[in-house]
Amino acid sequence: MTEKExxxxxxxxxxWTGITLVVLILFWLVAGFGLADxxxxxxxxxxxxxxxxxxxxxxxxxxxxxxxxxxxxxFPLEEAGEEEQP
Amino acid sequence: MNGDWSQxxxxxxxMAFMIGVSVFIRYQQQHAGLMNNFVRxxxxxxxxxxxxxxxxxxxxxxxxVSSFVGGPGVAWNVGFGWVYMAVVQVTAVFLVLGIFGKxxxxxxxxxxxxxxxxxxxxRYNSDLLAEISAFIIVLFFCATMVAxxxxxxxxxxxxxxxSYVTGLILFGLMVVVYTTIGGFRAVAVTDTCCxxxxxxxxxxxxxxxxxxxxxxxxxxxxIEARHPEMLEPLSGxxxxxxxxxxxxxxxxxxxxxxxxxxxxxLAFKDNKSLVRAMLIGTFVVGxxxxxxxxxxxxxxxxxxxxxxxxxxxxxxxPRIVVTAMPPALASIxxxxxxxxxxxxxxxxxxxxxxxxxxxVYLHRQQRSGKAPSDKRLRFLSMLATAILxxxxxxxALTPPSLIWLINMFAFGGxxxxxxxxxxxxxxxxxxxxxxxxxxxxGGTLIYCLTQGLGFKIMGLHQITIGITVSLLLFLLxxxxxxxxxxxxxxxxxxx
Numbered sequence: 001m002t003e004k005e006x007x008x009x010x011x012x013x014x015x016w017t018g019i020t021l022v023v024l025i026l027f028w029l030v031a032g033f034g035l036a037d038x039x040x041x042x043x044x045x046x047x048x049x050x051x052x053x054x055x056x057x058x059x060x061x062x063x064x065x066x067x068x069x070x071x072x073x074x075f076p077l078e079e080a081g082e083e084e085q086p
Numbered sequence: 087m088n089g090d091w092s093q094x095x096x097x098x099x100x101m102a103f104m105i106g107v108s109v110f111i112r113y114q115q116q117h118a119g120l121m122n123n124f125v126r127x128x129x130x131x132x133x134x135x136x137x138x139x140x141x142x143x144x145x146x147x148x149x150x151v152s153s154f155v156g157g158p159g160v161a162w163n164v165g166f167g168w169v170y171m172a173v174v175q176v177t178a179v180f181l182v183l184g185i186f187g188k189x190x191x192x193x194x195x196x197x198x199x200x201x202x203x204x205x206x207x208x209r210y211n212s213d214l215l216a217e218i219s220a221f222i223i224v225l226f227f228c229a230t231m232v233a234x235x236x237x238x239x240x241x242x243x244x245x246x247x248x249s250y251v252t253g254l255i256l257f258g259l260m261v262v263v264y265t266t267i268g269g270f271r272a273v274a275v276t277d278t279c280c281x282x283x284x285x286x287x288x289x290x291x292x293x294x295x296x297x298x299x300x301x302x303x304x305x306x307x308x309i310e311a312r313h314p315e316m317l318e319p320l321s322g323x324x325x326x327x328x329x330x331x332x333x334x335x336x337x338x339x340x341x342x343x344x345x346x347x348x349x350x351x352l353a354f355k356d357n358k359s360l361v362r363a364m365l366i367g368t369f370v371v372g373x374x375x376x377x378x379x380x381x382x383x384x385x386x387x388x389x390x391x392x393x394x395x396x397x398x399x400x401x402x403x404p405r406i407v408v409t410a411m412p413p414a415l416a417s418i419x420x421x422x423x424x425x426x427x428x429x430x431x432x433x434x435x436x437x438x439x440x441x442x443x444x445x446v447y448l449h450r451q452q453r454s455g456k457a458p459s460d461k462r463l464r465f466l467s468m469l470a471t472a473i474l475x476x477x478x479x480x481x482a483l484t485p486p487s488l489i490w491l492i493n494m495f496a497f498g499g500x501x502x503x504x505x506x507x508x509x510x511x512x513x514x515x516x517x518x519x520x521x522x523x524x525x526x527x528g529g530t531l532i533y534c535l536t537q538g539l540g541f542k543i544m545g546l547h548q549i550t551i552g553i554t555v556s557l558l559l560f561l562l563x564x565x566x567x568x569x570x571x572x573x574x575x576x577x578x579x580x581x
Contacts, residue, residue, distance in 0.1 A: 003580035010188045017184030032170050036319050044306040049166040053173050057372035060176040064368050074357040
């Protein structure tokens with residue numbers, strides 16, 4: 001990879017990390033406030049209190065897994081031609 | 087409880103173990119010849135952190151004693167709305183590593199950068215901006231460290247019955263010692279132990295709270311009967327929408343700019359460690375924040391009076407520990423929150439001393455054509471860490487009220503200072519020195535001023551003002567000032 005390609009890839013990864021944030025915020029809104037008036041119980045708690053906390057946590061881990069497998073690429077962090085120092 | 091020395095044994099043992107780890111790591115690094123590049127090894131650990139340690143040290147540094155004491159105390163009073171708000175922190179690890187991790191990793195290898203300030207100096211080609219950054223870091227970090235010391239020592243006093251000063255010496259002096267000896271690598275490894283202790287402490291506390299409160303179903307039923315508003319997201323008005331919004335900004339999104347988090351981007355090994363850290367970190371930060379605040383809520387089954395009766399929300403968690411746990415175990419459980427405090431202090435201490443030694447002293451020496459010997463740098467780096475730690479320790483013995491003011495500014499102040507400077511600097515070629523300078527100084531001043539005066543817009547936390555003003559000033563400066571030199575930009579935005 002050239003330096004420029006590396007930069008573009010990193011920018012792409014950063015952008016998709018930002019998009020992940022937006023998706024997570026939307027999920028947080030729906031799973032918490034969105035379910036606040038639903039008259040249902042989970043583990044003895046109103047459904048929003050589970051969805052908006054543990055639900056958001058699990059969803060975040062799924063998103064990060066997706067993000068890191070689909071977008072993040074492995075490439076050497078050292079500059080081309082430079083040996084890693086001991 | 088007072089007078090029984092066996093109460094102190096678990097904590098003493100833990101601190102001795104931390105120092106042992108630090109000495110061992112120092113020896114190991116010396117043996118491997120890494121100390122030949124002392125500054126890099128001491129301040130950034132030779133860039134070889136793996137995913138697990140990277141995740142744990144990022145989370146442990148970020149989680150402070152207030153996440154373990156103050157926060158859950160409020161959760162006890164407010165209910166599930168507080169957990170719903172605290173969960174926004176699951177973004178803290180993957181955002182900073184995803185947005186800045188590789189970017190600074192690549193640049194750091196190119197410039198042999200050891201600090202975040204190194205990167206800022208190169209990007210904006212300004213020694214003044216670098217020294218302002220270093221000053222802001224040292225000032226706010228010192229105040230934060232004092233607050234961590236005080237929080238930890240107060241908790242120690244409340245739970246064990248031993249004096250505040252005993253606590254401060256036991257864990258406070260020790261953390262300064264092990265950070266000074268072992269440097270970054272030791273901080274990362276001890277942070278990992280601390281994060282594990284925090285999780286263990288939470289699990290233990292949940293268990294005893296459930297036991298004392300008569301079981302989960304019983305506690306939830308009692309909350310539903312006595313405080314139904316604790317099961318509503320707005321908590322009967324205690325959790326307004328505006329609070330949710332500002333918490334997203336303050337403890338979620340803007341945390342990516344905290345120098346103590348970004349510096350982790352300079353230290354990891356490769357893509358694999360980064361990706362693993364993002365996943366593990368998200369798991370751990372969620373586990374801790376949900377776990378500890380849920381414990382606070384379940385504490386309703388242990389403490390059934392009202393808030394005033396216990397003397398404020400900071401006293402809730404210590405009271406829960408003392409009431410629910412047998413004394414022998416309480417002295418183990420207290421290691422969790424103290425670990426949160428020391429793991430924050432160790433990292434701040436090291437970044438603070440790197441700002442003094444690397445960003446100010448060493449750079450000035452190099453600029454005037456001097457190259458201090460490695461032996462001298464080794465001596466000065468450790469001395470700076472020890473002195474900074476000692477100063478903070480002494481202030482924590484009798485903290486002046488000014489410290490609380492600065493500490494109140496610290497979190498949002500660091501975010502206001504570094505958010506746009508880093509984000510726009512690293513991804514927007516037009517960002518320039520004038521913009522960064524205006525944004526960092528003007529934004530931070532406005533933030534501290536509005537917070538000091540208690541001035542708010544629409545009742546929102548002042549971070550909204552700070553971050554907006556800082557953005558406007560950045561854009562203004564970038565359009566008024568001249569763009570950076572071509573060769574500087576070429577290093578950052580390769581053609």
